[in-house]
Amino acid sequence: MASSDWPESIAANRAPGTAGALIPAIARAHRALGQKLLQGTGLRTGQELVIMLLGDSPGKSQAEITRWLGVEPPTTAKMLARLERAGFVERVRSGDDRRKVLVSLTDKGRALPQRVGELWDELNRTATAGLSDSDQLELERLLLRVLENLTPDDALDDLGS
Amino acid sequence: MASSDWPESIAANRAPGTAGALIPAIARAHRALGQKLLQGTGLRTGQELVIMLLGDSPGKSQAEITRWLGVEPPTTAKMLARLERAGFVERVRSGDDRRKVLVSLTDKGRALPQRVGELWDELNRTATAGLSDSDQLELERLLLRVLENLTPDDALDDLGS
DNA sequence: ACGAAAACATTAGCCGACTTACTAATATTC
């Protein structure tokens, strides 16, 4: 299998609790397949998260999007600039608070969430192929715990609207 | 907790098998903490994997490193060029096969694997905090399965030396 | 009221990762 021939220093870390090298590897593979599936939508991996968020909650400020993604502000700014240039979103300065930039899907962008949802389902099915329902729930439970463990405390309250 | 207030389109995908948005989120958090821990070593996240590999198996070609990382050739080339410029590795053309470039740690680079190993342990402990040993093993089992599911078949045999 | 602090967004520059060419060297095949 994919891990049995790793060098010693890495194999040594495969005692209980070795998410160490596993997490980056899974992230790359997950991203690679996601990229492949998104072919034809005009999106790159990462952008689809914003599209889904805006599909449900239009008019969010960049800061809100930033906090929800768990990312730094410049990442959001660049990504949204590209999505705007591609015609998927539009950004307008808020009248209430002129520091904020409110983001929404354009007509062109509004066609995306449904397709992205389908692709997510497909990606999830591929990732969890061969796992029983209880295994999937267990995996989800464990991953949530890991995410909490890795998330700085001061970011935990920023996910709601 | 960190996931209870996600928008509907994402919450909807949280039925059994929702690694979907969880994997990228964990990857970001994992990378962020890794970056923080690597402060002072002179390495960026991603580079430490190469350092560990070369610590155990010096003289590997870039193609071997590339396959082992599960990455595309240009990624390895750029990264190694930077590691070389930083003085951690050295690259020499192979005499046997002059297409190949063999990579090894320099004296400066040889100091890194031990420290990186310690930091990996710390990162793993943080990530799996609160999980029982059996939970950790279960998580590892499930993640390996997901990695296999996401890895194209033609890459599965490239991990040995 | 006013000055300091905080929040929002952007710019510039770096790195990891990708795709799409492209060159150079080795293997194959005829």
Add this chain to the structure above:
DNA sequence: GAATATTAGTAAGTCGGCTAATGTTTTCGT
């Protein structure tokens, strides 16, 4: 032995992510 295919590495350009520094606008404390 020469034409062809495969393998190794590089170059250029794109995007997601980061840090550090800058400019605006609100908000807060005195």
